[in-house]
Amino acid sequence: xxxxxxxxxxxxxxxxxxxxxxxxxxxxxxxxxxxxxxxxxxxxxxxxxxxxxxxxxxxxxxxxxxxxxxxxxxxxxxxxxxxxxxxxxxxxxxxxxxxxxxxxxxxxxxxxxxxx
Amino acid sequence: xxxxxxxxxxxxxxxxxxxxxxxxxxxxxxxxxxxxxxxxxxxxxxxxxxxxxxxxxxxxxxxxxxxxxxxxxxxxxxxxxxxxxxxxxxxxxxxxxxxxxxxxxxxxxxxxx
Numbered sequence: 433x434x435x436x437x438x439x440x441x442x443x444x445x446x447x448x449x450x451x452x453x454x455x456x457x458x459x460x461x462x463x464x465x466x467x468x469x470x471x472x473x474x475x476x477x478x479x480x481x482x483x484x485x486x487x488x489x490x491x492x493x494x495x496x497x498x499x500x501x502x503x504x505x506x507x508x509x510x511x512x513x514x515x516x517x518x519x520x521x522x523x524x525x526x527x528x529x530x531x532x533x534x535x536x537x538x539x540x541x542x543x544x545x546x547x548x
Numbered sequence: 549x550x551x552x553x554x555x556x557x558x559x560x561x562x563x564x565x566x567x568x569x570x571x572x573x574x575x576x577x578x579x580x581x582x583x584x585x586x587x588x589x590x591x592x593x594x595x596x597x598x599x600x601x602x603x604x605x606x607x608x609x610x611x612x613x614x615x616x617x618x619x620x621x622x623x624x625x626x627x628x629x630x631x632x633x634x635x636x637x638x639x640x641x642x643x644x645x646x647x648x649x650x651x652x653x654x655x656x657x658x659x660x661x
Contacts, residue, residue, distance in 0.1 A: 436591075465647070473654075474552070474640075474651030474652050474653045475592075475638070475640075475649075476651075477648055480647055482647065522592065526647075536594060539584075539593070542590065544589070
């Protein structure tokens with residue numbers, strides 16, 4: 433089955449530690465995204481990548497970093513510079529068509545990060 | 549920049565009753581609109597989307613939405629709610645020249661027996 437996997441489902445880290453969240457897709461999609469979700473708020477875009485070896489900052493990129501070395505993988509690192517990292521993190525992918533916003537984004541199951 | 553407002557934070561509906569979730573957007577040109585549903589602790593699933601054409605859009609699970617340009621709205625409806633429809637629903641809007649989607653804060657739907 434094609435889809436998006438995120439691991440782990442739950443992640444606990446001590447304050448000051450960097451942590452990397454995994455996102456893998458086998459949909460052959462060019463574009464991938466990372467969102468952060470907090471209670472009572474919509475999703476906020478952290479980073480997105482339209483193609484391998486290229487990525488762009490979203491609305492809340494500070495304290496986060498990404499890489500896109502392979503088409504199917506888009507890991508997100510939450511660094512110690514992120515002031516409030518506890519949240520639900522969602523990865524998404526889309527075909528990456530020329531009509532960018534008509535691209536439908538498909539979401540993974542999410543990773544809940546708790547910083548102690 | 550575009551923005552989305554979902555005026556209702558929480559809606560409770562009886563099983564079998566109709567459901568309408570409101571979504572208002574702010575965007576200067578023709579928007580591209582989406583409704584997603586999220587079960588607790590899960591990712592988002594696309595219910596339906598509107599790009600152009602017929603303003604009444606049919607989606608999965610018996611949902612439909614109507615685009616009303618004059619009211620800047622894209623309300624989601626279902627004629628008869630099932631207990632499995634209890635979830636959080638997000639409206640999203642995107643412009644035609646950018647990957648970025650703007651999401652509303654979501655509406656939580658509770659279904660009572």
